[in-house]
Amino acid sequence: MADDNDRLDAVLAHLDADLEASLQRLSSWLRIPSISTDPAHAPDCRAAADWLRGALEPLGFAAQVRDTPGHPIVLAKTPDTGKPRVLFYGHYDVQPPEPLELWDSPPFEPRIVTLADGRRAIVARGAADDKGQVMTFVEACRAWRAVHGELPVDVTIMVEGEEEVGSKNTPAFVDAHRAELGADVALVCDTGMWDVHTPAITVGLRGLVYEEVTIRAADRDLHSGLFGGAAQNPIRVLSRIIAGLHDDAGRVTLPGFYDGVPETPPEVLAQWRGLGLDAARFLGPVGLSEPAGERDRMVIEQIQSRPTCDVNGIFGGYTGPGAKTVIAAEATAKLSFRLVGDQDPQKVRDSFRAYVKSMLPADCTATFGDHGASRAIALPFDLPDLKKAAAALADEWGRPAVTIGSGGSIPIVGDFRRLLGVDTLLVGFGLDDDRIHSPNEKYDLTSFHKGSRSWARILAALSA
Known part of the structure; x- marks a missing residue:
């Protein structure tokens, strides 16, 4: 030696x-x-x-x-x-x-x-x-x-x-x-x-599933004064879909989403607690104060060992300077799911798409884009x-x-x-x-x- x-x-x-x-x-x-x-x-x-x-x-x-x-x-x-x-x-x-x-x-x-x-x-x-x-x-x-x-x-x-x-x-x-x-x-x-x-x-x-979804309704943008109240609005539909992805406790609501998610061993959690990574230390430097993930989890768990769903971009309708009173024909969002443990990327993708389709009202359709996945x-x-x-x-x-x-x-x-x-x-x-x-x-x-x-x-x- x-x-x-x-x-x-x-x-x-x-x-x-x-x-x-x-x-x-x-x-x-x-x-x-x-x-x-x-x-x-x-x-x-x-x-x-x-x-x-x-x-x-x-x-x-x-x-x-x-x-x-x-x-x-x-x-x-x-x-x-x-x-x-x-x-x-x-x-x-x-x-x-x-x-x-x-x-x-x-x-x-x-x-x-x-x-x-x-x-x-x-x-x-x-x-x-x-x-x-x-x-x-x-x-x-x-x-x-x-x-x-x-x-x-x-x-x-x-x-x-x-x-x-x-x-x-x-x-x-x-x-x-x-x-x-x-x-x-x-x-x-x-x-x-x-x-x-x-x-x-x-x-x-963490693994990754990256999805893009586009909601379509009318065959063109519509005048909101003439059609507002009667025509389906894809931005409103998409907003409702996104809002339903989390419950009040910060958990993702997709059926089966937590299948394969393991619990971190107690001795590792104890080590993490001793690191002192609280909300003030982690979020304070970027101008935030309250963790937005699962309420019963430490900040370090939220960013390392728990799965997530985040909207990375959302757009539709008129986004230029000034006003243009239209009801958009379509609205799009890009979303990423960070995965842990044995979560199956394909099952997460299938569950998300099934959820979106279940939320569609009459006159609306959804198309999806696959931007990659990894375990x-x-x-x-x-x-x-x-x-x-x-x-x-x-x-x-x-x-x-x-x-x-x-x-x-x-x-x-x-x-x-x-x-x-x-x-x-x-x-x-x-x-x-x-x-x-x-x-x-x-x-x-x-x-x-x-x-x-x-x-x-x-x-x-x-x-x-």
């Missing part, structure tokens, strides 16, 4: 000594404007993939840039040595930087700044989402290779270039390359810390690799790692389970104030440095 600790200590010391050089490497990657949604930046996306391939090859990886119908994927592997194999996933594409006038400096010219509270951070588009996070893992691999000439586990790295546009081609790539991507566990660094001092492992991701993902709380990673994080940060759920959805995690049969540890070092997708995106230098040290520890722990 002492020898193992000595090996790890030497790697950690190397990461400390090499911090400045590692920041320079990250900065060179951040300078590439790999904006996946803009066709004009397709060459930059390929340049970012090529850059990563070039960074991985000296570390003992057989690295390639693989083409897809969209942006390329970087696939890199160390040789099989009989050790446990991990599959690391990340993405090199970034969000558009607009509005440019709100940046304090050019978004693709990284710079180190000191924040108001004394923290230091690197500011650039992609610093936290996800190039900085990917580089924490790469730098951990670099340190192990530099000090010991090998990694403690066999490693496969897959970094895509379409995460910010829905990963359209990634599932097919994973399916087509199952043999190359096989691993004992997958690792993702695209999540966050609980707070600036407390590491976290995300053990649950929820949850790790077993007693998963051995989860316990190893949690212990490694606690050693680095000096406090226990919090196991939390995420209200968002990361479909690749479901693809890894469905196509490769592997569970995924989501360990990230982002912070709530990193301004991802916004001007002046940043990544704390502590997140970068201790994130690299954390991955060095986790790789050692997973080798056992």
Whole structure:
């Protein structure tokens, strides 16, 4: 054991000594404007993939840039040595930087700044989402290779270039390359810390059903003075349908909606209570005060472990300046359902559509649009690799790692389970104030440095 600790200590010391050089490497990657949604930046996306391939090859990886119908994927592997194999996933594409006038400096010219509270951070588009996070893992691999000439586990790295546009081609790539991507566990660094001092492992991701519904009545917009009171109004019908989706206690009313929803273990709920995430702390910074979800649930449950239904957009009739007295011929809403546990996306979709049809009065019809669906993902709380990673994080940060759920959805995690049969540890070092997708995106230098040290520890722990 002492020898193992000595090996790890030497790697950690190397990461400390090499911090400045590692920041320079990250900065060179951040300078590439790999904006996946803009066709004009397709060459930059390929340049970012090529850059990563070039960074991985000296570390003992057989690295390639693989083409897809969209942006390329970087696939890199160390040789099989009989050790446990991990599959690391990340993405090199970034969000558009607009509005440019709100940046304090050019978004693709990284710079180190000191924040108001004394923290230091690197500011650039992609610093936290996800190039900085990917580089924490790469730098951990670099340190192990530099000090010991090998990694403690066999490693496969897959970094895509379409995460910010829905990963359209990634599932097919994973399916087509199952043999190359096989691993004992997958690792993702695209999540966050609980707070600036407390590491976290995300053990649950909510699934998603996204629906669009359009209610139609008359064959054209009608004059509200001539037809008002007699003609059916699709906006009023749609409003009544939406209003009926929740009861007074904040529960979703769709039949069967809660089928497959598990209860969070009491010991996890106790841990969550101790985190102090009340309404004032969570909602206050966005100008709100009262939780709008299920009244008998804590705020942290409402955003992590309970299913939801939200209206994401509603429109119909005249929405231009001034007045136009019409009864609209149609009205449309877009709705998302966040799912947990074993909720079946298709059953939720079917239940919603049946409910809408049951609420239609005479002279009204409904059409639906399907904008995607994915199941929820949850790790077993007693998963051995989860316990190893949690212990490694606690050693680095000096406090226990919090196991939390995420209200968002990361479909690749479901693809890894469905196509490769592997569970995924989501360990990230982002912070709530990193301004991802916004001007002046940043990544704390502590997140970068201790994130690299954390991955060095986790790789050692997973080798056992």
